[in-house]
Amino acid sequence: MSRFFSEKYKSLVSYTPGEQPRDMKYIKLNTNESPFPPSKEVFGAVSDEVSFLHLYSDPDGKLLRERIAYKYGVLPEQIVLSNGSDEILDFIFMAFFDDEHPVVFPDITYGFYKVFADLHRIPYEELPLNSDFSVNTEKYIGIGRNIVIANPNAPTGIALTPREIENIVQSNRDNIVVIDEAYVDFGAESCIPLIEKYDNLIVTHTFSKSHSLAGARLGFSVSSVEVARDLNTIRYSRNPYNVNRMTLAAGTAALESDSYYIDNCKTIIENREYTSEKLKVLGFDVIASKTNFLFVRSDRIPGQTLYSKLKKAGILVRHFSGERVSDYNRITIGMRDQMDSLILAIEEILAKLD
Ligand SMILES: *Cc1c(COP(=O)(O)O)cnc(C)c1O
16 A cells, blocks of 8 residues: 555455456356357447547437337436446445435445445444345334345345335335346346335446446446436446446347347256256255345365365355355356356265275
């Protein structure tokens, strides 16, 4: 730390992204990326955009917002685009949460919520998940504080129903409820239709997982028009060109080829169920997932040991050290042959233990 670093950030513990190692070619099942490349429409749209890179991107992202709005049956004015959904979450924490308006989220969830709360010095409380890792919805009913819930949750993969979420939103009408739907395309139901009834609901989405654009950085929020205006006040005060030209073009083209991504999601879901069955046969506890990953543990091998041995075998999965989750590994669902390699590697690791 330099002697110039601001006092207010000295104790900040920043987010730890999943490893992106370059030392060898791994089967990467650790950061929930899509194993599928972008659609060919995206390739074309991005390369066409290169000739315009001397010009700023459209700060309104008008065309892309219109396409997103059309897909979800809302108004373009309800959409705010961001550089990955991490950025829109950052804007939401900044815009609506403060000392007088603290936030709550589950104790086991996406690590960035805590980082944003710390960054913006927002008081927060982590509400424990149930022992089966489901969100304890009772705790959120009428809590009278801002709420952030990933649905499906990460790294557990468990989803709430829109009905359960509506109860939370309805009982906290004077607080913002953020539903982070990063993984909703893998089998859960979106809460976007509830926005027309509740002006305190914000839903966030990303193109990183189901739409094969993690490297392009594209996310967005859907909310009431008024809430979207507030978010744009923040956005225009930070970086009006937060979504670059190539990414705007990529996102628009991706929505034009949505059926390609819907098919890919179907394949991921099939591969997920296939992998889940294989792991259960090997004695793993596998939490039923509505995402592109599985959260698994086994009495036969500690989570950290399995992680290390898989890494040696050239397969990366994600291990978290938190007390309640250190027994587990989060495994991203890839192509069928990648999942077969994983299963084979785990069989070999377990055989050597005996
Ligand atoms: C991956 C992820 C995000 C952020 O994705 P971006 O790449 O920033 O769009 C947000 N929330 C959850 C729960 C995620 O897993």
